[in-house]
Amino acid sequence: MLHPCPENGLVMLLRPLYLAPRCRGPFITVTSGRGRAYSAKKDEQLTVKELTEVQKLKRIAVLGGGVTGLASAYYLTRELPNARIVLYERDRRLGGRVRSKTVDVGNGNVVFEQGPRTLRTNLPNGPVTMSLISQLGLNGKVVVTPRDSVAFRNRYIYYPDHLVRLPTPPTPLWKLITAVFTEPLFKGVPMSVLKEITKPKGQWKIDESIGSFFSRRFGPGLVNNLLSAMCHGIYAGDVWKLSAKSIFPFAYHSEETHGSVTKAMYKLWENEMESEAKIGGHGVILQKADADMILELREDMAKSGQQPKAHFWVKPGVYALRGGLETLTKALEQDLRSNKNVEIRANTVIKLVEPDAASGGIRVSEDNRNPPETYNHVISTFPASSLHSRMSNPAILPSLALTPTVTVMVVNLFFHNPTLLHSNPGFGYLIPSSIPFSQNPERALGVIFDTDGVPGQDSAPGTKITVMLGGHWWDEWISFPSEGEGLEMAKSVLQRHLGIVEKPAAWNVVVQKNSIPQYTVGHHTRMQKALWGLSGETWKGLSVAGASYNGVGVNDCIRGARDVVKTLGRGRLVTGLERYADDSVEWVRAVFDQSDRSGEWVR
Numbered sequence: 001m002l003h004p005c006p007e008n009g010l011v012m013l014l015r016p017l018y019l020a021p022r023c024r025g026p027f028i029t030v031t032s033g034r035g036r037a038y039s040a041k042k043d044e045q046l047t048v049k050e051l052t053e054v055q056k057l058k059r060i061a062v063l064g065g066g067v068t069g070l071a072s073a074y075y076l077t078r079e080l081p082n083a084r085i086v087l088y089e090r091d092r093r094l095g096g097r098v099r100s101k102t103v104d105v106g107n108g109n110v111v112f113e114q115g116p117r118t119l120r121t122n123l124p125n126g127p128v129t130m131s132l133i134s135q136l137g138l139n140g141k142v143v144v145t146p147r148d149s150v151a152f153r154n155r156y157i158y159y160p161d162h163l164v165r166l167p168t169p170p171t172p173l174w175k176l177i178t179a180v181f182t183e184p185l186f187k188g189v190p191m192s193v194l195k196e197i198t199k200p201k202g203q204w205k206i207d208e209s210i211g212s213f214f215s216r217r218f219g220p221g222l223v224n225n226l227l228s229a230m231c232h233g234i235y236a237g238d239v240w241k242l243s244a245k246s247i248f249p250f251a252y253h254s255e256e257t258h259g260s261v262t263k264a265m266y267k268l269w270e271n272e273m274e275s276e277a278k279i280g281g282h283g284v285i286l287q288k289a290d291a292d293m294i295l296e297l298r299e300d301m302a303k304s305g306q307q308p309k310a311h312f313w314v315k316p317g318v319y320a321l322r323g324g325l326e327t328l329t330k331a332l333e334q335d336l337r338s339n340k341n342v343e344i345r346a347n348t349v350i351k352l353v354e355p356d357a358a359s360g361g362i363r364v365s366e367d368n369r370n371p372p373e374t375y376n377h378v379i380s381t382f383p384a385s386s387l388h389s390r391m392s393n394p395a396i397l398p399s400l401a402l403t404p405t406v407t408v409m410v411v412n413l414f415f416h417n418p419t420l421l422h423s424n425p426g427f428g429y430l431i432p433s434s435i436p437f438s439q440n441p442e443r444a445l446g447v448i449f450d451t452d453g454v455p456g457q458d459s460a461p462g463t464k465i466t467v468m469l470g471g472h473w474w475d476e477w478i479s480f481p482s483e484g485e486g487l488e489m490a491k492s493v494l495q496r497h498l499g500i501v502e503k504p505a506a507w508n509v510v511v512q513k514n515s516i517p518q519y520t521v522g523h524h525t526r527m528q529k530a531l532w533g534l535s536g537e538t539w540k541g542l543s544v545a546g547a548s549y550n551g552v553g554v555n556d557c558i559r560g561a562r563d564v565v566k567t568l569g570r571g572r573l574v575t576g577l578e579r580y581a582d583d584s585v586e587w588v589r590a591v592f593d594q595s596d597r598s599g600e601w602v603r
């Protein structure tokens, strides 16, 4: 069955909606258990032109030294081992928004994460990162958040003046019913789900905001209280601006296909139950392209002697890395630095990216004395608008300029007192847009209880908390609070919401400027136009990967890098935006053997 994934709280509660795009026709069953592997398609004949192109891939540039750029360069060294790779990065430091700072707090160390801190094992992209971690020899650094831990079970939303635990299984039914009918957070939601079945279809639109779509179908309560909180926790974004089609494709298309989101969800669940009963495996509904990728990844892992641990694929889980997520980017950097075919040009600003008609390649100009260099291929991992502003003829790709970003202030705090979260242990809480200003004048988006979320990360006993502020609330702002102001704002949030009055023993405040791309209304169409622009003759040597395109998470970025490089390795031209080629998506059900379920990583 499609597991309801209790462990990931609101995000996972909504996962079937969030993950599953448009269904065309019946689901296809794909079994991938032992002895009945479904192989990825690799049999296409390459055209002479494509073969010639790949043979020419001698010099490749990667623009951007964040996790996507590092992963792209790493995969290139494996797929095209003879190519010469130049990686450009504006900062002296590599790693981008993945940044972990280890701080001595007197009686030990704590790790402050300034960007993402945990990774999910979930399909389809989780296994790509896990495979990379394994290839880099980092399995020993993995810190799993146990599935029976408080962080797995307890996720909260602050509404209107207290923490409300999301009633995720295994909550007893009576508790679930009591919560749903007594907490103002859920007011009207159960009825709106039932009423949705009878709601007529709306007028067809190319896209609309999550707020507009779900309030039309379910009423404003679900949007303002629950979905706005979820948008804060993933995009730090505005539920009334983010695209329903890009972020909730399954729900969005199910109005058209089933007449109702509730009905479509029920059908999905029924279908899964049936599949489990008939096939006896562990089924997951995936896009065909994702299933192909996973099975190919599995084959790769088996070939390279990595033990494919199938529970990675089927059991949702969360993990972190000892020393922080920067352990991953550092390992990638180290691997690249030890490769004589790779040159890393840190502290180098790119001024211009232009097609080179004579060679058919792409010319990259730096903002310094080095002369421009021409590459057979360039993978840009810059945010879409940064790439756009550096392109010689940006007019053909105006859509790239239109992916906005938001700025998030991250305030990490450490307290020597280890009992500060004892009355509300868990992953942390999100703050929906609907809570009154008086309850959130600082415009916090959410608070993470790091001590519970990644137990065992720090050597110092105490309580570690991160407060996230800003995001879409700071749209149009031209300056942001100072570090000192940020610290005071975070302390005041913790005092008001959690009653914490103690002084922190250590803290770290950073403003992550323009760090999270926003897939706003029209994102799909804009990406489709960018795909057309990049597919033309002019820009055929340019591919894109990174958070602006196929998902904002670390897993998504690594998967994007791998996809581009694997396709290049097969001798195909690739833009990185292929998934936008079509509006409809083919769905398959991947079924994993029961025997694939055991393992050590995810308990």
Ligand SMILES: C=Cc1c2[nH]c(c1C)Cc1[nH]c(c(CCC(=O)O)c1C)Cc1[nH]c(c(C)c1CCC(=O)O)Cc1[nH]c(c(C)c1C=C)C2
Binding pocket: 011, 114, 115, 116, 117, 118, 119, 120, 232, 233, 234, 235, 236, 408, 410, 428, 429, 430, 445, 446, 447, 448, 468, 469, 471, 512, 516, 552, 553, 554, 555
């Ligand atoms: C720096 C702030 C970030 C916020 N969202 C993201 C970052 C990097 C990106 C992100 N966060 C989550 C996802 C979902 C999918 C996934 O890969 O896990 C994405 C793409 C979920 C999430 N939200 C929070 C955490 C700790 C996680 C797990 C992943 C991670 O460690 O980042 C909490 C949280 N993130 C943001 C806010 C405002 C927030 C509030 C509590 C913004």
